[in-house]
Amino acid sequence: MTKLEKLIAKYKENPESISLKEMIKLLEHNGYLAVNAGGSHRIYKKEGVAEHILLAIHNNKLKYGYATRYKKILYPDD
Numbered sequence: 001m002t003k004l005e006k007l008i009a010k011y012k013e014n015p016e017s018i019s020l021k022e023m024i025k026l027l028e029h030n031g032y033l034a035v036n037a038g039g040s041h042r043i044y045k046k047e048g049v050a051e052h053i054l055l056a057i058h059n060n061k062l063k064y065g066y067a068t069r070y071k072k073i074l075y076p077d078d
Contacts, residue, residue, distance in 0.1 A: 004029060012078050015067035020055070023062050023070075027053060030074050 001009075004025070011018050011026060018026075024034075032044035032053060044053040053070055056063040071078070 008075075011067070011071065012075060015071045016064065018062070018067055020057060020060060020062045023055065023067060026074060 007018070007022055007025060008029075011022070027044045030046070032046045035043045035045050035052070040057050042055045042057065044055070051073065053073065055066055
C-alpha cells in the first residue's frame with residue numbers, strides 16, 4: 001500500500017484526522033488546483049466541475065468541518 005493509498009484510507013475512515021497538508025495532497029491528487037493561495041482561505045477548482053472547494057485555515061490547521069464536508073465531493077461512492 002502506497003503512502004497516498006494510506007492517506008486516502010485514513011481520510012475515508014476519519015476525515016477530521018487529516019492535516020492541512022494532507023488535505024491539499026488529496027485535492028491535488030483528485031485534479032484540483034489552487035486558484036488563490038493567500039490569506040486565511042484557499043480556493044481549489046477542478047476543470048469541468050462547477051463547485052469549488054474552499055479551505056479555511058487557522059493557525060496553519062484546517063478548520064473543523066471542512067474535511068468531512070468535502071469527503072462527499074472527493075469520494076462520492078463511499
